[in-house]
Amino acid sequence: MQELIFTDDPAAALGRLLRSRTGRVFMLADENTAAFAPSIAGCTPVVVPAGDDNKTLKSARIIWQAMVDGGATRLSTVVNFGGGMISDLGGFAAATFKRGISFINVPTTLLAAVDAAVGGKTGINFAGLKNEIGVFREADAVVISATYFSTLPRAELMSGYAEMVKHSLIADAAGYGRLIAVDPAAIPPSAMLELLRDSVEIKRRIVSADPSERGIRKALNLGHTVGHAFEEFALLKSCPLPHGAAVAHGLLAEMVIANLCLGFPSDELYRYAAWLQANYAPVRFTCDDYPQLLGLMAHDKKNASPDAINFTLLAAPADPRIDCTATLSDITAALDIFRDLLSC
């Protein structure tokens, strides 16, 4: 069973976790996070270049070679200190070293804390495809602390916050109301830690019910079918959008589809649209871009048919329905309404 530790003192919590272990410890960080990684006696540092572009087999080789050179055994532990790129990459390297050794995630971004660090999805990019090579394997423990987030740029903070809003939309209607009633940047660390606890617990519960995403785990894809399309579209237009902003807009677009297909309440639509507009940079597209956006949605690896697209849709906040399909004309209608709502 995975240990989730919420703490104001992550270095001390990590030290306690490692004291009971007999094997060597390898501390993985990227060029940015290495500077503030906790100092653990006798631990071997491993540093890889930062950024999703470096979530590659080449970086995995650097980690494996460092483990071989450092005398890693089956009892060794890898600590992944960084954002989601580090926990995905280091988790993959650990899960495949000697057929799997322990790893501990210490997320340094809000997005990694609520998303990548928990749930057992490890992986690297390959041949230009995201997370194409990887395995499902959970970290032994995840040490979560809001202390690392104080220096995050607002756009990065909002990226993680979008995933928290998503979790509440899936399973906690009251929590959702509270999340969109406050300014995320003004939440003190102690209150943020409590919000993280609730948010991660939702994800943990869903993942433990369906670790390999055959059923209910698909609920966690809420907002992501359209969100990923927005993210890739923006990248193709050379004005990249932070992941969280793309997902936040994807949530609205999928609420509109749910409104058309499942009767998701209109007043909830307006409430969310207002919050979205106040907090995230806009997504810019016109009706001329619809075919491209629909193409990107259809390309999602969860799709079986080319004429309809798979979604997780909300009948209401905290009432998700997996394996819904919407036709291309439903989605086109939804994109019109989406643009009206945001006046874009």
Add this chain to the structure above:
Amino acid sequence: MQELIFTDDPAAALGRLLRSRTGRVFMLADENTAAFAPSIAGCTPVVVPAGDDNKTLKSARIIWQAMVDGGATRLSTVVNFGGGMISDLGGFAAATFKRGISFINVPTTLLAAVDAAVGGKTGINFAGLKNEIGVFREADAVVISATYFSTLPRAELMSGYAEMVKHSLIADAAGYGRLIAVDPAAIPPSAMLELLRDSVEIKRRIVSADPSERGIRKALNLGHTVGHAFEEFALLKSCPLPHGAAVAHGLLAEMVIANLCLGFPSDELYRYAAWLQANYAPVRFTCDDYPQLLGLMAHDKKNASPDAINFTLLAAPADPRIDCTATLSDITAALDIFRDLLSC
């Protein structure tokens, strides 16, 4: 649950297995086995260079790239057609593609049929270390046929037979007696298929009780602690020994240790030594080589202490004891007796 199919017509059995699948099929073979791989309509062939030296990340990349280029999805299946190198490599590539897709093993050597193809150990060599990178993941199905073994050189046949003898020594005393009473090369395919069924069933039962080798699965290491030392010693002396010959001799050496430490019956020792001498090329070493051999045994990744070595030892045929330790002086005494028994 893994499907084990024992058949005289492996191509037909494979065709039946694949008919019920909707995804694309990738047929992995090496340069030697590609020529006689079953022909499956619509399947994409992937060929890698033969030999354990090519069980590398480079070969894994070839497979992953072929899957990407061939439009593999989560519903795709990899068929591993070859010896243990192919099932280890192809199993690893499949187990890590999109976090794990199905694979089917079709072993073409006796050794792969009784050993590598069943049990879920996948992996590649890295930095000169065998199976350093890999995961535990079982094939969906294994299609086992003795028809592929008719052209195997005797030394290769005997390599697999040593593992069959090992299985019977772990769990089937009567079966053990039958195995060492016949000439392996003279067993007709239909009788061999029955022997394979019994042998693989022993391995399957042990693996399913302990998939990740924390307890009883260690019984399958019988003969391998000394056997691997013999194999590496022979390689260092530039007169390589087939894996099975090394294991067959390792079984005798470990029976002698068990005789000293656990009272393994002396008459069983003589019976096995006679069979060994009649069927396998000798292992050559003198008492001057003892320190090197002990060093190689101590280097085994299952060891915790440098003064004693971990073994699975037999109290009697079909009565294995895991987590035994023998001191260096016990092992030295055993190597003396081993040489006396074989007059080497």
